[in-house]
Amino acid sequence: MKMLNQFVIASPLEQFEIVTIFPLSISGWNFSLTNSSLFLLISTTVLLFWLSLSFYKSSLIPNNWQSTKEYLYEITVGMVQDNLGSKGESYFPFIFSLHLLLLFCNLIGMIPYSFTVTSHIIFTFGLALSIFIGINIIGIQTHGVKFFALFLPRGVPLIIVPLIVTIEFVSYTIRVFTLSIRLFANMTSGHTLLKIIAGFSWTMLSAGGLLAVFHLIPLGLLLALIGLELGIAGLQAYVFTLLTCIYLNDVLDMH
Secondary structure, X not given: OHHHHHHHHOOHHHHHOXXXXXXXXXXXXXXXXXXXXXXXXXXXXXXXXXXXXXXOOOOOOOOHHHHHHHHHHHHHHHHHHHHOHHHHHHHHHHHHHHHHHHHHHHHHOOOOOOOOHHHOHHHHHHHHHHXXXXXXXXHHHHHHHHHHHHXXXXXOOHHHHHHHHHHHHHHHXXXXXXXXXXXXXXXXXXXXXXXXXXXXHHHHHHHOHHHHHHOHHHHHHHHHHHHHHHHHHHHHHHHHHHHHHHHHHHHHOOO
């Protein structure tokens, strides 16, 4: 039993376990503070603190904080302009906030003994579903009943209209799953791989002898993968935001 407990503790999936920190229930509703919600609050707080640093003593010649903020700002502006054009200006504050929040959640999750909020499908799916619902509301407000023409391409023979509408509707709604699973799967798989290699390196070092020398091989691989995972953290935040812009453009500029 002791060996089994040690194995469970050393499991690479242990880092994704949601733990209740402060239990709270009101009228049957669970408002407990978990490690997931805690690190979401931490990510938001760090994000706001970082933004305040970028505005602190801002000058014509930007400091390091200001340069980083302007760099991320330009990336998001380019993303919006390329996919939405001028009609995306009113949605830029949301898109920029989404990009920064996902980026900080991913990066803070790279800190040892922290928690990666985006490694849980419940968070990524909830976020993707909320965005999907909001985009459809915008589409209906913009085009009215004509919005539903999105599921029926022009020139389709009447006999296959039910089949085409079904296919278009399924492919349209599946975006929620692809958007959420892409972010969740990449963050989960990357962190799991890092934990496995780190555990393998530690096991070799603990064994002593010749194996203790060769632990430098997985340790070097671990350092390289950490750099790769940092890049993936930024890339996945960018991809999620980019796809949000593309999906928003589909409902604003119907063809």
